[in-house]
Every structure is written in C-alpha cells, then in structure tokens.
Amino acid sequence: MGITKTEFFTQKQNDTALLMKALGHPARIAIIEYLMSVDACICGDIVNELALAQPTVSQHLKELKNAGLIKGNISGNAICYCIDDTAINTLRGYFLEISDNLEKKKNMCC
Amino acid sequence: MGITKTEFFTQKQNDTALLMKALGHPARIAIIEYLMSVDACICGDIVNELALAQPTVSQHLKELKNAGLIKGNISGNAICYCIDDTAINTLRGYFLEISDNLEKKKNMCC
DNA sequence: TTTGTATATTGCAATATTACGATATAATTT
DNA sequence: AAATTATATCGTAATATTGCAATATACAAA
Numbered sequence: 529m530g531i532t533k534t535e536f537f538t539q540k541q542n543d544t545a546l547l548m549k550a551l552g553h554p555a556r557i558a559i560i561e562y563l564m565s566v567d568a569c570i571c572g573d574i575v576n577e578l579a580l581a582q583p584t585v586s587q588h589l590k591e592l593k594n595a596g597l598i599k600g601n602i603s604g605n606a607i608c609y610c611i612d613d614t615a616i617n618t619l620r621g622y623f624l625e626i627s628d629n630l631e632k633k634k635n636m637c638c
Numbered sequence: 639m640g641i642t643k644t645e646f647f648t649q650k651q652n653d654t655a656l657l658m659k660a661l662g663h664p665a666r667i668a669i670i671e672y673l674m675s676v677d678a679c680i681c682g683d684i685v686n687e688l689a690l691a692q693p694t695v696s697q698h699l700k701e702l703k704n705a706g707l708i709k710g711n712i713s714g715n716a717i718c719y720c721i722d723d724t725a726i727n728t729l730r731g732y733f734l735e736i737s738d739n740l741e742k743k744k745n746m747c748c
Numbered sequence: 749t750t751t752g753t754a755t756a757t758t759g760c761a762a763t764a765t766t767a768c769g770a771t772a773t774a775a776t777t778t
Numbered sequence: 779a780a781a782t783t784a785t786a787t788c789g790t791a792a793t794a795t796t797g798c799a800a801t802a803t804a805c806a807a808a
Contacts, residue, residue, distance in 0.1 A: 531763055531796065536689040537664035541671070545664040552659030553766085554647035561651070564739050572784060579646040581768050586786055588766095605775035605784055613740045620733040627730045629674050630723045641766065641793055663796085682754060694797050696756055715754055715805035 544622060547615060550595030555580060555588045563598065563611050570606045654732065657725060660705030665690060665698045673708065673721050680716045 534542050551557060555578060562577050563569050575585045589609060592598045597616070600609045644652050661667060665688060672687050673679050685695045699719060702708045706725045711718045 532663060532665075533690065533797080534664060537668055541664045541667045545662055545667045548658045548667070549662030552655055552662040553642060554644060554651045554655040555642075555766095557651045557655045557658070558647055560736070564736055570784090575785090580643065580766095582785075583769080583787080584767050587768095590786085602775090607785065611736070611740060613737070616733060616736050616740065620730075620737045623726060623730040623733055626670070626674055626721070626726050627723070630721060630726060643767080665796095680754090685755090690796095691798050692755075693757080693799080697795095697797080700756080712805090717755065 544619075547595055547597065547619060550591055550597055553588065555585070556592055559585075559588060559592060560597065560611060563609060569608055569610045570603070571600075571609055572606060574609070657705055657707070657729060660701055660707055663698065665695070666702055666707075669695075669698060669702060670707065670721060673719060679718055679720045680713070681710075681719055682716060684719070 537545075551560070558578060559574055562574060566573070571585070571589065574589070575582050578585055580588075589598065589600070593600060593609075596612055596614065598609050599612045600607045602608075647655075661670070668688060669684055672684060676683070681695070681699065684699070685692050688695055690698075699708070699710070703710060703719075706722055708719050709722050711720075
C-alpha cells in the first residue's frame with residue numbers, strides 16, 4: 529500500500545524512524561555536513577552548494593526542519609539555518625546505546 | 639521525478655544516506671531493537687513480534703541486510719539474523735563527530 | 749517421499765518521495 | 779514605488795516504498 533503502519537510501533541520507534549528517514553537522502557546529509565562546516569549558514573549558500581534546483585533544496589530544508597534536525601531564523605530577507613543539537617544528541621545517544629549493548633554480548637550470537 | 643540524483647553527491651554521502659534510509663522505518667527500528675534485546679535471533683520470532691505479515695517482515699529484513707545493518711546465518715531451516723556492529727559503529731561515529739563539532743562552536747550561529 | 753515448517757520472491761494496489769518549472773511572498777535596494 | 783534578491787509553495791510527472799496474498803523454495807520430520 530505505501531502507507532506505514534505506525535500504530536503498530538511505539539512512539540519512540542516512530543520518532544527515531546522519522547529522524548533517520550529525514551537523514552536518508554544524500555542531499556539532506558550534504559546539507560547537514562555543510563551546516564557543520566560553516567559558521568554562517570544562509571540558505572542561498574546551500575542552494576549554490578548543492579547542484580539541485582532552489583525549490584528542491586527548499587523542500588529538503590523543510591523536511592530537515594520538520595524532523596527537528598535544523599532550525600531556521602529569519603535574518604533580513606535571507607534565512608539562517610543551523611543544526612539543532614537536540615536531535616543530533618538523541619541520535620548520538622541511540623547509537624551509543626546499541627553499540628554498548630553489542631559490546632556486552634560479543635560473540636553471543638551468529 | 640522520484641529519482642535521487644546520487645551523482646551530485648560524494649560516495650560517502652550516498653553511503654551514509656543509504657544507512658540512514660534503511661533505519662527510516664519504524665518496523666526496521668523495531669527489528670534492530672528486538673535483535674538487540676534477545677540473544678537468540680530467529681526470523682520467525684521477528685514475524686511474531688511485529689504485527690506485520692511475513693512477506694513484509696522478510697522485505698524489511700532484506701533491506702536491513704542490503705544496507706549492512708544485519709547479517710543472517712542459515713541455521714537448519716530457520717535463519718539466524720543479528721546486528722552487524724560495523725554499520726552501527728559507523729553511525730555512532732558519525733553522530734559523535736557532528737555532536738563534537740557542534741559543541742566546539744557553541745553559540746557561534748543562530 | 750510426503751507433510752509440515754520457515755523464509756523468500758513475485759506481483760500488484762495504494763501511497764509517498766523526488767525533482768523542478770512556474771509562481772507567490774517578503775524583505776532590500778534603487 | 780519599481781526592481782531586485784531570497785526563499786517558499788503549488789502543481790505535476792517520474793519513480794520509490796509499503797504491505798500483503800499467492801506462490802516458490804528449502805530444509806526437517808514423519
């Protein structure tokens with residue numbers, strides 16, 4: 529059907545999946561990496577950086593924003609986007625937890 | 639168009655996006671968390687766990703496997719799936735790096 | 749060897765995503 | 779105010795994803 533059955537999963541599982549999904553496109557990875565590499569962060573720079581059309585970049589920025597991965601401040605007639613550390617820290621914690629867990633039961637399986 | 643323009647991004651960006659995308663669905667998050675929670679790991683258990691039909695679960699397992707997030711060993715007429723720590727460590731490292739980077743330039747932007 | 753059990757594959761309908769031209773909005777400059 | 783600049787939204791075509799019934803495969807047990 530193409531429709532995800534979110535009702536069968538926990539809130540946390542759905543939230544985690546949404547965060548990961550938002551990062552599941554190279555353009556959005558590139559945006560995050562670009563925002564990480566610069567101090568100033570204006571949307572126009574991202575459009576120039578990405579080799580995608582401006583509406584496409586705008587759409588990707590919107591998805592990152594909806595997921596809570598970036599935040600945008602209006603700054604004159606431009607918009608300053610930057611990474612939201614809350615989401616990043618959530619994901620950092622998530623993978624640290626899995627990694628620690630795997631470390632503990634090394635060679636217990638497969 | 640619906641087709642991702644991978645040629646505009648680096649190999650690493652595309653690879654990272656594929657890993658993230660594989661985790662961008664609650665069923666696949668649930669599978670990873672289930673594999674983490676148990677010592678034995680047989681596909682049938684996952685089907686019982688998930689409230690999704692067997693072909694659907696099989697498809698999600700395939701995607702996780704293609705992404706390198708899990709590996710499967712044939713064990714009799716069942717298959718033993720478990721988490722591949724290499725991919726998890728890659729993700730852990732990725733988010734640690736971003737997190738560290740954000741820490742450094744605290745309040746530099748937005 | 750037939751029957752059962754476990755998993756994968758195929759085929760397809762419903763829905764979502766990607767990309768972008770055209771256009772809208774909103775602040776800035778002239 | 780008109781023109782310019784920066785970004786968002788709309789509409790739409792192409793493609794991808796999700797989910798599952800039906801079926802195939804492959805091993806195990808009787």
